[in-house]
Amino acid sequence: MERIMGVINLGNEKDSLGDLTKHRCQASVPFGGRYRLVDFTLSNFVKSGVRNVGVFARNYYRSLLDHLGSGKEWDLDRQKDGLFIMPYYSNESYKGDIQHFYDNLSYFERSKEEYILVTQGSIVWNIDFRHVFEEHKKQGADITLIYKDYIQEEKAVYHTLDVDENERVQAVDLEKIVNQGDNVFLNTYLMKKSLFIDLMKETYEQGNYDFFTDAIRANLESYHVQGFHFKGYMPFIHSVESFYNHSMNLLDENVLQQLFYNHGFIYTKVNHGPPAKYLQSSQVVNSLIANGCSIEGTVENSILFRGVKVHKGAIIRNSIIMQKGEIGEGALLENVILDKDVKVSKDRILKGDEIPTVFAKSSHL
Template sequence: MRNECMGLINLDKKGAPSVSKLSYARPIASIPIAGRYRVIDFTISNMVNSRMTNVGIYAKEKYRSLTDHLGSGKDWDLSRKTGGLCILSPENTKYHNQYEGRNGDIYTILANIDYIDKSEEEYILIAPSYMICNIDYLEALEYHKKSNNDITVIYKNIDNANKDFKGCLTLNLDGNDRVINIGSNLGTFPRANIFMEMYIMRRKDFVSCIYEIVNLGTYSYFQDFITHEINNIQVGAYEFKGYLKCINSIQSYYEMSKELLEPEVSQELLYSNKRVLTKEKNQAPTIYKENANVKNSFIATGCVIDGVVENSIIFRKVHIGKNTVIKNSVVMQNCTIESDVVLSNVILDKNISISEGKELRGDENYPMVIEKNLSI
C-alpha cells in the first residue's frame, strides 16, 4: 500500500526558541533528552510510527550535530532508495538573491521545493522538533481527509496556560472546530488551545501556497500566511489529548526531565507500543559499585556509579565517584564526577569533569546549567 503522507520537520520556525547554553552550538532538535535520545527523535518516531517513509528536515544552521546523530536514517528505518530521510539546507541556492524574505522559513522551503514537488505522497504533514509528544498522525490524517479542510492544524487544550506553554501560539475555535484566529499565549488565562505548530494539507496545495506567497512577496513565514489568510481558507483543528511539552526554554527542558520520572508520563512517551527510535550505541551495562544508591532515576548504559542518585537523569558513560550525591539533576553523556561532589538542581552538558569536593546548586525552578567540555 502506497504511503499517503510525507513528513516535513521544520527547524526554521518564526520565533524559534533558544534553550540558552544548551543550544549555543546545536539546534534544539539535537539537544540530548531522556537519558539516550535527542529532541528530534520524538518527532521522527511519530512520523515513522505513522507509516511515513519520506521525511525531510529543513535545517538552517548549526546542524552538524544533527547530521551526525541522524546519519543515513537507518535507525529509524529511513535509509531507503525511494523516500527515506533527507536533510535540506537553504544555502547557496538559485533563490538566494531572488526572494527578499529569505530570513524566514518560506525561503528555506522554496530553496528545496523540488524535494516536495517530486514526492509522490498525496498529503504532507509539517511539524517542529520541539513539541514533545507521542502522537498517531494517522488519526489526524483521517480526520483531515473527512473534514474537507484546506489545512488541518493540531492542538491541545490545556488548563495551566498561565504557567506552561508561555509564548506558544493559541487557537480560537468556533463550534465546528474551525480556526477563527491565531494568537499568542501571554500567560494571562489558565485554559487555552495550544497550537502544536503541526499542519496537514495536500502536498500539491502546499507547493502552490509557497509559490503564491513568493509571487506576492507578502510573508516570510508560513505561519504568517495561515494567520493572515484565515478568513480566505478553511482551517480546521484536530485535538490531541495526550502528554505534550514544548521545549522552548531551560525551564521547560528541566520540567520535562522531572516529569519523565513520573510513571504515567514515561509509560506514554517511552514505553508504549509506539516506540521512540534513536541512534543505537552499543554500550556495556552500567556498573553499580558498593556505595551506589539510586532512587527514582533514569540511568543509561555504560555508567559507573559509586554514589547517591535521586530524581535524576544520567546519560551514557557517566562516572560518579564515591560519596557523591546527585539530586534533581540532568547529567549528559561522558561526564566524570569525582568523589564527595554535591549536585542539586543542575544540568551538566556533555563531556564535563567535576573535581573532588565541589558543590553546585541551582534553584528548583531555575537550574544551574554548565556548558559542555568544561572542567570545574
C-alpha cells in the same frame, strides 16, 4: 500513510534553552537519558507510515546531522524515499521558512505523495498522525492545524487558535502570552501537497516568507481550516525551567509509560555500550540511569545519560547529567544540569536554585 510526506521544519523554531542550545539546535537537545528531542517527531512519522521525511535545518545543525545519520534507526535508510536533509545554504540572510522551502521546490515537486505534513523537531509527544489524516478527510478540510490546550502554570508565548464547536479555526493570535486553557498551535499542519506548493509560490512572489502567518493565517477565510485537538501527554518545553521540570517528570513511571510506550515506541540512535555498572559503594534512588554509566557514589531523583561516571563519595540530587559527564570523588551536585562531557573535580559543590543552573558542554569545574 504512503500518501503523505513529512517535513521537519527547524527554520522557525526558537532556541529558548540557553546554554543547552549554544552549540546545537533545539531539535538535537538531549532528553530522557538517551534520546534527542527530534526523536519524537521522527518516531511519530515512521509509526504513522510516513516514509519520505525532509529535515529543513537552519542553524547549529552539526550535532543533528551526526545524530540522524542515514536514518537507519527510524527505518528511513531506503532506496525509495527515506530521509532527506536540506540545510539552509542561501547567501541571503534567513527571512522565513517559505524562502527555505522555495529554494528546495524540486524536492516537493518530485515527491510522489499527495499530502504533506509539516511539524517541528522539538515537540515531545507520542501521536499517530493517521488519526489526524482520517479527521482531515472526514471534515473535508483544506488545511488541518494541530493544537493542544495549555495546562501549565508557567507563562509562555505561543501562537493560539480560536476554534468553534466543530473545531473549525475562526481566528489566530500570534505570539500571545498564553494562559491555562488556551489552544496552543503546535506548528504542525496537514494539507494537500499541491495546495502547499501553490501557497508557497504565491506567498513568496508577494514578498512574504512565513508560511503559517502569511500563507495559512492570511487565508483563513479562503479555505476550510480545521483544528485537531491533541489530547495526549505533551509537555510544553520553552525554557530551561520547563525543560528541567518535564525531564524530572519522567521519574514518574506513569508519565514514562504515556510518553514512550502507550502509543508506540520512540526510537533513537543506537549505542552499543555496556550496561550501567553499580559498584558496591553505590546508592541509587528514583533515577534514570542510561547504559555505559559507572556508579560508585549516591544518585537521587536524577537523570544520567550514557557513559556518566560518578566516583566514590560523590552525591547527585535532583540533577541532569548528560553524556560522558564525570563527577569527582566527594563532589556534591544539587539542582543542576550538566551538558555533555562536563568534568567536576574532587570535592566540588554545585548547587542551583529553583531554576536549575546549566553548565555548558565540555566545562571543567
